[in-house]
Amino acid sequence: MPASHGLDEYLEAVYILESENISVIGARVADLLGVRAPSVTEAVHKLEKRGLAALDEHHVISLTPQGWERAESLIRRHRIAERWLTDVIGLDWAQADEEAHKLEHALSMEVADRISKMMEDPKTCPHGNPIPGNWERPSYYGLTLDALLPGEEAIMERVLEHAEVDLTLLRYLWHHGLLPGARMTMIETVEGADIVTVLRDGHEVSLGIRAASKIQVRPVDK
16 A cells, blocks of 8 residues: 655655664654654554554664665655756756655656656766665765865765755755865864864855764865
């Protein structure tokens, strides 16, 4: 039995957290979706009844094979739509994410596959996360931006999947050109003020440390 659109959001949230190797408990799902804990409990019970999710004795949520398949299908359609909306239509990251949430349910997999082929099967969404079926995992798991030392150079790899829901952050990164492939130099980290500042194309860009921790980078070989 298919999940409703509302339940699909919970499926995707569990998929995203599991993909980042994060233990999926109700509080993390609630934080990711911006809902209250009782809503998560109710949704998980409904997903269990549909055979899409399971809850163990430690209250860790996981997807069944059927749940994983449905979530991956939704994620594939969403990320292909995002790529098309940014690369072809010209929307910014935040606009593309909002529209992709609508299209992931409207597009059939056949249409999504054809759009993907038209774009030469891009490996990632605009934020650098893998498109299931085109590429299973990002090429690099390592440093996050907040861990760079002053003077270190790095290339941005991706925005962590669970950070994609923050449209304010997506708008900020897009506006300042902090996109996958961007090269930057760490200027300073001020922990007391919760700020990191980097140099990007001759311009200083400041981010909160928490936001910087959601951006993976690859150090530039000296």
